[in-house]
Amino acid sequence: MAALLLASCTAPGPDTALPITPIAASGPAAVSTARMIAPDAPANIANWMSHGRNWGEDRFSPLTQINDGNVGELGLAWFDDLGTMRGVQATPLVVDGVLYNESIYNIVTAYNAATGEKLWTYDPQVGAEWARLACCGPSSRGIAAWDGKIYIGALDGRLIAVDAATGLEVWSVQTFDRAEAYSITGAPRVYDGKVVIGNGGADYGVRGFVAAYDAQTGERLWKFYTVPGNPADGPDGEASDSAMQIALPTWHGEWWRYGGGGTAWDAFAYDPELNLVYIGTGNGTPHMWHFRSQGQGDNLFLCSIVAVDADSGEYVWHYQMVPEEDWDYTCTQPMILADLQIGGRTRQVIMQAPKNGFFYVIDRASGELLSAQSYVSVNTWASHIDMATGRPVLQAGAHNTTTPHLMSPSWLAAHTWHPMAFSPLTGLVYFSAQEQGDVYARAEDGEFAYVHHRSNSGQQRRNQPELRARLMEQARAEEKGYLLAWNPVTQSEAWRVNYRVPGSGGVLATAGNLVIQGTIDKTLAIYAADTGRKLWEMDIDQAPVAGAITYMVGGVQYIAINAGWGGSPVYNLGSFQTSTAKLLVFRLGASGVTLPPPPPPSTLPRPPFLTAGEDMVARGRELYGENCARCHGPNAVGGMKDLRWMTAETRSQFADIVLRGTLAERGMIGFGGQLSEADANAIHAFLIARANEDYADASAGAHR
Incomplete structure (x- = not known):
């Protein structure tokens, strides 16, 4: 696929004369193991070279030029209108003065990071039908960079490497059988020359797996299945074979007919010293445990963190957050690596706040659970985590029957995929939390029917309408959305910012004592990291769900974010109208760049939901x-x-x-x-x- 070479600036202003930092001698996107091990070194600190900035994915930047004393001077430096009303969820990358961004259908553009001048655009020509063949539309959460190449996990399953200087395709491999209901919406990661990619599709009925590829050639290096297949087929001959011996006894019935689920569609982290890749796995399929596994067994490795050897892909340890997964919970939410002082000594930990409403701190070398505490005020799933066993203590009636009941957290998630951040200066983790209950009931025996490429929940959604109405009224009355600052050592809330409804986006923290978040009120807001005090806010007529980044070019610090709401179900919004999605870039003292007015309301009739197979x-x-x-x-x-x-x-x-x-x-x-x-x-x-x-x-x- 040829790249389009473009030369015009999207939104020129008086600031467009700023120089671009010279590209490193080794060429564009010169990301390497040496640079990633030392992201705060003078030659690297200005960059955002990986999805979470560093391999520990803490989304914390040491830059301080924009800080709590001058953030009020922030202005829009440049923007690119991405020309879509769909959700744009990607985290951009910046390497040595070039910003690389991904829009819907995996279209990638390289920009002069200071001025917005387009350098090239690559369109992998993903078919429009993938907008419905993937559960949540044609968005992607980002790209990866390594040794002169940009890596794209395309929605249709291709892993593509393009030349970072020209945008021309270098190689492409198909990571899954397109006849199956897989898709890719997560960002690939590159760990020491290995491209790691997962996939989605658990709702639709697939068997989850993660694979690693050689960054130079595209050769597959290893494959790790997250749930077992048909026992009659024997071992897969893959890196996960030993792990499947652990998982197999925890499954019952004929789950493999529906795939089983467990897809790892977003959450990864890497510890180069331990040489471990951490995988966050997803929900089961069908959602209802009764149909999936005859209501028996923990169903490993659904909703778990699994640590594998980075070189071989072989199993090292796991911790399962949600045994007997019955609620469409996922543990594919972002994971952060950090070193914390716990109990008088330094512990190497991995932290996650998954859908189920508990914040987990786990020893990342051994998988030992160190602490877990609910971060939401209502948790009808589990009362607490038993520290002796590491298992949740389920609330009475938590498992689904044919009688409707209210679950909170629900599939809507106490914390969804929106990126979170950790500041080593404040010791706090920042993330978008929400309380959105929903009514659950499983279908009667004999009612569940598997449908290819459609959600296979096993739920009954129509029975006892009066009871359902009462429960939904309660759920809406209890609905909350807030930005939460959480102390992972004390497992307690430090502060929160309340929003009128759930749905606010990902978070960035900086050494300038800043926490940056796109809000459901269609603004970009900046808060003091230590207190939560609002420092700055701008109406952008969009509710960004992606995480912001920050970088420096020519001695000037910038903040960039993709603002394109979508893929985040929120009740009670009514008619939620936004402008087209945009890549927005800010700096101190910028002026003269204004956003266009929003489009007029649609006159097209909204189509009915697709129910056909x-x-x-x-x-x-x-x-x-x-x-x-x-x-x-x-x-x-x-x-x-x-x-x-x-x-x-x-x-x-x-x-x-x-x-x-x-x-x-x-x-x-x-x-x-x-x-x-x-x-x-x-x-x-x-x-x-x-x-x-x-x-x-x-x-x-x-x-x-």
């Missing part, structure tokens, strides 16, 4: 191409009438129109002689799929 959609695509594309446009775009945007009335009459020619006087003849009722339904399913793929951007006039 992928086989039906694929059949509809074929029938549409044979019978409809000539008049209505290829891939259902344009033509005499764009069928993606049918009204509800037209949709209700679709079969009559197509088969019986009820609109023949307008030129739409009936196809009853060559299409059946089932054919018409398949075509309609395809059109609903296409409408859902394109609605977010088409409704605002934005385009990929």
Whole structure:
């Protein structure tokens, strides 16, 4: 795939004359083990070279030029309108004066980090259908850089290396079978020349795994499955074989028919001294433990942290946060490595605040649980963690039955994937927390049916409507969202900032005593890291969910963030209208750059939810191409009438129109002689799929 070479600045202003720092002699994106081991060295401190800045993923920057005394002088230096209404979740990278960013469908652009001048853009041409084949849309959480290359985990499963100087593709490998319901939305990481990538799809029914590839050649080095496969097939012949011997006895029934889940779609960290890669794993499939494992067994390694040898991928230790996973909980939330003074001695720890509402501090060498405490005020899942066993003590009625009950935390998460940060200066971890309950009940026996490429929860969502209504009223009354500063040593809250509803984004901490977060109020806000006092806020007409970064170019410090809300379900928002997603870059004293006005409200009818299976959609695509594309446009775009945007009335009459020619006087003849009722339904399913793929951007006039 060729790169597009571009030379124009997106939003020029009086500050565009700032010089770019000369590229290191070894070339662009010259990231190496030596540099990553010493990210705060003079030659490296200005950069943001990896997803969490360093391999410990603490998202803390030692830069102090922007600080609590002058942050009020912050202004918008430049921006790039990314031309989409979809969620943009990526953490940019900055290496030696060049900023690398990823938008939807894995489109990557390199910029002069000081001015915003575009240097190149690479589009891997991910098919639009992946917007619905992945559970949460076509967003990605970031890219990786290493030794002159930028690495992309494409939504469709390709791991792609492009030349950091030109944007030209160097190599590409397919990491999973596209016939399966996998996708990639997490950021790849490079650890000492090995590219580590996971995947998503647990909701849809896949068997989770993580793989490592040679950063120079793309050769696969190892593969680690996170849950066992069919025992009749024997060992996989992969790095995880010894771990699967531990996991297999904790599963029951025929879970492998549905994949099992456990996908590692976002959370990774690396300790180069211990040579361990830490993997945070996801939920089970189906969600309901009753159907997945006959209501028996812990189901390793669902919702766990698993440590593996970085060179071989072989199992070293694990800690499972959610045995008997029954609630669509994941432990794919960010993990942070730190050295903490606990009990009078320094402990090497890994920290995580997963969906289930508990904050965990674990010895990262041994996997020993050091402490765990709930960080939310309501926890109907577990009362506490038993430190003798490391297991949660479940609340009465926590497991799902056919009777609806309220769970909080729920699948909506006490803390979701939004990045968190740790400041070694304050000793505090900062993250977006929320309390959003939901009603759970499993389906009756015999009701669950697996559907490929659709969510397979095993839940019953319609029974006892009056009880459900009461429970949802309670959930909404208890709903909270806040920025939380947490002391991991004392396992206690230091301070919080309350928001009107959940949904605020990722967090960055700096040595300037700053905590930076995009908010659900469509602002970028900066708080004092020690007290939580608000220092600065700007209306940006977007609610960023991504984490911000900071860097220096030419002696000037910048703050950058992708502002594009999406992929974060929040109740009670009503009509939540935003502007198009943008990459925003700030510095002290910047002026003269203003954001454009928001787009007008959409006039397009919102399409219905897609309920048909992928086989039906694929059949509809074929029938549409044979019978409809000539008049209505290829891939259902344009033509005499764009069928993606049918009204509800037209949709209700679709079969009559197509088969019986009820609109023949307008030129739409009936196809009853060559299409059946089932054919018409398949075509309609395809059109609903296409409408859902394109609605977010088409409704605002934005385009990929």
